[in-house]
Amino acid sequence: MIELAPSILSADFARLGEQVRAASEGGGSVVHVDIMDGHFVPNLTIGPPVVKALRKVTKLPLDCHLMIENPDEFIPAFAEAGADWISVHQEACRHLNRTLHLIKSSNCLAGAVINPATPVEMLAEVLDLVDYVLVMSVNPGFGGQKFIPGTLHKVRRLAEIRSQRGLHYRIEVDGGIALDTVGEVVRAGGEILVAGNAVFGHGDPTKNAEGLLKAATEAAMLKV
Secondary structure, X not given: OOEEEEEHHHOOHHHHHHHHXXXXXXXXXXXXXXXXXXXXXXXXOOOHHHHHHHHHHOOOOEEEEEEOOOHHHOHHHHHHHOOOEEEEEHHHOOOHHHHHHHHHHOOOEEEEEEOOOOOHHHXXXXXXXXXXXXXXXXXXXXXXXXXXXXXXXXHHHHHHHHHHHOOOOEXXXXXXXXOOOHHHHHHHOOOEEEEOHHHHOOOOHHHHHHHHHHHHHHHHHHHO
């Protein structure tokens, strides 16, 4: 099943509730929340208070993508604030297995994230534990970046491994998802599509979300 996860990184924070509602009316079914600490990535965004505020304005799952150092220190706070999904970077976790167990013990779905330069094989020992894998198709830190086509082979590889090992994780892709890239991402095996600039950057978020989801669904039908 293809899902669109609008990323609030590109939304108007002064009208966040309204923007999230608009994107959900266009078919967005997961709200992607980028958490950046200014250390692991060169940008600083939001913390648990904004997640708590979002929880009051939407019933959709809140997908908190932790681009931070020492994620174990903050996972309980994000879970308590209302996160439903929490993903952590393989590159930021000293003990990835332990961190994923911490997310699950906080009653959230657990995701592992890999940057464009990180091979899929780095996740080999945790793929039976994760609920989803997030493939970064840009280098994390900023919205509005250009899609890196070389990351598609990782999406295909994750789909192959899942089939070979009889696993059940879902495949999420984040970075540069737009009308001109969404088709190839879906054909490669992407199932949860994170889009920020393409939804909130210009025009009507409802129509933008509808257009992206339509293009993604058509690509998925052609794939079959």
